[in-house]
Amino acid sequence: MFRNRLLALLLAVCCVAGLSCAAAAAEVDCDSVYCFSAEDFSGETPIAGICITSLPDKKVGSVMLGSRILVPGDVLTAEQAAQMTFSPRLTEFDIFDSGDLELCFGSSESALADIQSRAAEILHDGKFPLLLGGEHLVTLGAVRAMVEKYPDLHIVHFDAHADLRDDYLGAKLSHACVLRRCHDLIGDGRIHQFCIRSGDRTEFEFAAAHTEMHKFDFTGLAQLTEQLCASKVPVYLTIDLDCLDPSCFPGTGTPEAGGVSFLQLLEAIRTVTKANIVGADLNELAPTLDTTGVSTATACKVLRELLIALDKGWPGFQV
Ligand code: MN
Numbered sequence: 001m002f003r004n005r006l007l008a009l010l011l012a013v014c015c016v017a018g019l020s021c022a023a024a025a026a027e028v029d030c031d032s033v034y035c036f037s038a039e040d041f042s043g044e045t046p047i048a049g050i051c052i053t054s055l056p057d058k059k060v061g062s063v064m065l066g067s068r069i070l071v072p073g074d075v076l077t078a079e080q081a082a083q084m085t086f087s088p089r090l091t092e093f094d095i096f097d098s099g100d101l102e103l104c105f106g107s108s109e110s111a112l113a114d115i116q117s118r119a120a121e122i123l124h125d126g127k128f129p130l131l132l133g134g135e136h137l138v139t140l141g142a143v144r145a146m147v148e149k150y151p152d153l154h155i156v157h158f159d160a161h162a163d164l165r166d167d168y169l170g171a172k173l174s175h176a177c178v179l180r181r182c183h184d185l186i187g188d189g190r191i192h193q194f195c196i197r198s199g200d201r202t203e204f205e206f207a208a209a210h211t212e213m214h215k216f217d218f219t220g221l222a223q224l225t226e227q228l229c230a231s232k233v234p235v236y237l238t239i240d241l242d243c244l245d246p247s248c249f250p251g252t253g254t255p256e257a258g259g260v261s262f263l264q265l266l267e268a269i270r271t272v273t274k275a276n277i278v279g280a281d282l283n284e285l286a287p288t289l290d291t292t293g294v295s296t297a298t299a300c301k302v303l304r305e306l307l308i309a310l311d312k313g314w315p316g317f318q319v
C-alpha cells in the first residue's frame with residue numbers, strides 16, 4: 001500500500017479545566033453562526049468565549065517523525081477558528097491552550113518522549129489532555145502517559161485504518177503501527193476500533209485475536225458505551241479524522257473511500273463521551289492537502305463538538 005505522504009503537523013495540547021476561563025474572549029455574533037449544539041443552548045448564556053483560541057495563529061514548525069517528512073503548513077488563525085467553531089456552549093467552561101510542542105527532528109522516540117512528558121504534566125495537574133495532531137503517532141505519546149495514571153485504560157479508536165502493523169517499512173514507530181504499540185502497553189480486549197476499512201491481512205488477523213474491531217461504521221458503539229459506562233473504566237478516545245469520507249474530509253494523507261459522514265461522527269462522539277473519557281486526541285488533519293479549507297473547517301467543527309460532548313462525560317467540566 002502506498003502510504004508515503006507529506007503532512008503538515010498541527011500539534012497542540014489543550015488542557016481543559018473547570019471555570020475561571022483564562023482564554024482570550026472574543027465577541028462573536030451568535031446569530032451568524034450555525035450551531036450544531038443549538039438544542040442545548042437556552043439563548044441566555046452570555047456570548048463571550050471561543051473555543052479554538054487553542055489553535056495557533058502562526059505557522060507550525062517542521063518536524064520529522066519516523067521515516068516521514070512532515071512539512072510546515074498554514075493552520076487556522078484565531079479569527080478563522082472563531083468563525084468556524086463558535087458555540088455558546090463553549091462559554092460555559094475553559095479551554096487552556098498549552099501551546100505547540102516543538103518536536104525533535106529525526107527521532108520519533110524523542111518526539112514521543114516530549115509528547116508523553118506534556119501529557120503527563122497535564123494529567124498531574126488533574127486536567128484533561130486533548131492533543132491535536134497531524135501524525136497519528138501522537139497517540140502513543142499520550143497513551144504512555146495515560147497508562148501511568150490509569151493502568152486499566154481502554155482505548156476507543158475511530159479510523160479508516162487498523163493501524164495495527166507490527167512495523168511499517170521497518171519502522172515500529174509509525175502512524176500505521178500506533179494502535180499496535182498501544183496494544184503492547186494495555187493488552188488484549190481493551191482496544192475498540194470503529195470505521196476500519198483498510199489494513200493488511202496481518203492486521204485483521206491481529207485484530208481478530210487481540211482487539212475489538214468494527215468495520216466501516218459505528219455499529220456496536222452504543223452497546224460498547226453501555227459496557228464502558230457500567231464498568232466506569234477510564235477511556236482514551238483517539239479520532240483519526242480519515243474515518244470521515246474523503247468527500248467531506250479530503251485533507252488527509254491516506255484518504256479511504258467509503259467513510260462515515262460528519263453527522264455520523266458527531267453522533268458517535270456524543271455517544272462515546274457518555275463513558276468515562278479521561279483523554280483524547282484528534283489527528284491526521286493535513287491542511288496543505290486541501291487548499292479549499294473544507295477539511296480544516298470540518299476538523300474545527302469536530303473539535304468544537306467534541307469539547308461540548310465531553311462536558312457531559314468528564315467530571316472535570318462540572319467543577
Ligand atoms: Mn487513518
Ligand code: MN
Pocket residue numbers: 136159161163175240284
Ligand atoms: Mn490512524
